Amino acid sequence: MNRRDFLLASAAAVPGLRADEPVGTGFIGTGNRGSYLLRATLAQPGVKVVAVCDIKPDRLDKAATAAGRDQPATFTDYRRMLERKDIGAVFIASPCDLHVEMAIAALQAGKHVYCEKPAGITPESIGRLVRVAKASRTVYQVGQQMRADAKLQKTIAKIHEGIAGKLIMAKAQRHAGEDLDHEGPSKDWFFNAQRSGDVIVEMAVHNLDECNWAIGSRPDRAGGFGGALLWKDDPPGRTNMDGYTLSYDYANGVKLSFTQVFFHPNRLPNGGQYLHVYGVLGAVDVGGGMFYPSARGAAPVALLTPEERQAKPQNDAHIAGFLECVRTGSKPTTGIEVAATAALTAILGREAIYQKKVVTWQDLGVEI
Ligand SMILES: NC(=O)c1ccc[n+]([C@@H]2O[C@H](COP(=O)([O-])OP(=O)(O)OC[C@H]3O[C@@H](n4cnc5c(N)ncnc54)[C@H](O)[C@@H]3O)[C@@H](O)[C@H]2O)c1
Numbered sequence: 001m002n003r004r005d006f007l008l009a010s011a012a013a014v015p016g017l018r019a020d021e022p023v024g025t026g027f028i029g030t031g032n033r034g035s036y037l038l039r040a041t042l043a044q045p046g047v048k049v050v051a052v053c054d055i056k057p058d059r060l061d062k063a064a065t066a067a068g069r070d071q072p073a074t075f076t077d078y079r080r081m082l083e084r085k086d087i088g089a090v091f092i093a094s095p096c097d098l099h100v101e102m103a104i105a106a107l108q109a110g111k112h113v114y115c116e117k118p119a120g121i122t123p124e125s126i127g128r129l130v131r132v133a134k135a136s137r138t139v140y141q142v143g144q145q146m147r148a149d150a151k152l153q154k155t156i157a158k159i160h161e162g163i164a165g166k167l168i169m170a171k172a173q174r175h176a177g178e179d180l181d182h183e184g185p186s187k188d189w190f191f192n193a194q195r196s197g198d199v200i201v202e203m204a205v206h207n208l209d210e211c212n213w214a215i216g217s218r219p220d221r222a223g224g225f226g227g228a229l230l231w232k233d234d235p236p237g238r239t240n241m242d243g244y245t246l247s248y249d250y251a252n253g254v255k256l257s258f259t260q261v262f263f264h265p266n267r268l269p270n271g272g273q274y275l276h277v278y279g280v281l282g283a284v285d286v287g288g289g290m291f292y293p294s295a296r297g298a299a300p301v302a303l304l305t306p307e308e309r310q311a312k313p314q315n316d317a318h319i320a321g322f323l324e325c326v327r328t329g330s331k332p333t334t335g336i337e338v339a340a341t342a343a344l345t346a347i348l349g350r351e352a353i354y355q356k357k358v359v360t361w362q363d364l365g366v367e368i
Contacts, residue, residue, distance in 0.1 A: 039066060095196065100129045110138060163284065164291065174207045193239040208345045221348075225356075
């Protein structure tokens with residue numbers, strides 16, 4: 001089957017969509033991330049951008065121009081946009097505190113949903129989203145694109161096949177050399193933990209999801225410490241942390257040590273992001289695609305071929321995967337279970353730090 005035949009055949013699976021009809025898409029929030037999602041979607045076959053929505057006129061104009069090929073309608077009220085019958089799939093890239101209400105409204109309007117991470121920033125709202133998404137006949141996919149990375153998929157499959165033996169511990173970090181731009185376009189929400197969910201939920205949700213994926217479980221409890229350690233009240237009114245350290249105890253017994261900082265000097269070694277997973281037979285450097293056996297004198301094992309290692313990252317694979325689910329009705333790699341578990345893992349850590357005590361998964365009170 002060539003690509004066109006595949007698209008035509010699979011399009012038949014979308015309720016109400018003729019086989020030769022493109023998927024009509026709408027975009028809510030066309031800032032930094034939303035612009036990328038829009039560009040990447042325009043590059044996919046069999047898609048039409050029907051509408052774009054943002055409350056900031058400059059962002060809306062830019063998006064309408066970027067999607068000029070399809071002459072999209074423009075909206076400032078996303079609920080009005082959701083009334084359009086010619087929109088089958090909605091992309092949401094608004095500030096984090098709006099994800100749940102927008103995703104629920106889109107699902108209830110019968111749309112397929114690609115919503116940026118985190119799924120939500122409070123346990124209660126995530127619980128509501130889980131109930132609606134599970135009852136929905138349309139696709140919900142969260143924007144945790146690491147799960148679509150072919151190198152990570154292969155390396156983590158090797159862990160699951162047992163290359164390191166029974167897993168016992170993991171160590172991961174997300175270290176940056178500087179704070180997010182204090183005068184940047186997201187300053188109206190990013191530094192406010194009530195809107196972003198704090199940096200652990202807004203950013204480290206990617207890393208913590210990678211930990212859940214590689215470890216093959218989710219945490220039972222967490223304890224940790226952190227706060228605004230360097231950037232105190234800077235920018236003024238800031239409630240986001242800039243550094244913390246956490247310990248997670250996983251349901252399958254694995255212990256995870258995780259740190260995030262915004263003051264790792266660029267020339268200090270061991271910065272950036274990594275995940276090391278330790279088993280009884282050795283350790284895997286997940287990002288590096290290498291296994292290091294514990295046996296004395298045993299050589300490291302490359303888990304990727306040289307071609308796989310050099311392959312260009314498929315940045316848009318997560319969007320292509322979503323559109324395929326929309327067309328075929330197949331299950332997304334980052335559906336509601338993965339999305340909710342990742343967000344709750346981050347929230348568990350955040351609450352342990354905020355409440356200065358060990359917090360358990362049961363304390364969050366969400367059934368997934
Ligand atoms: N997957 C990733 O790697 C990744 C990367 C960056 C950001 N993100 C996520 O994407 C989301 C947006 O981040 P960003 O960096 O683009 O922020 P941003 O501030 O650049 O963009 C947010 C946009 O949402 C708009 N908006 C706010 N309220 C709205 C409303 N009620 N209706 C319509 N539009 C509204 C704002 O005007 C703005 O244009 C965040 O949740 C962030 O965590 C994900």
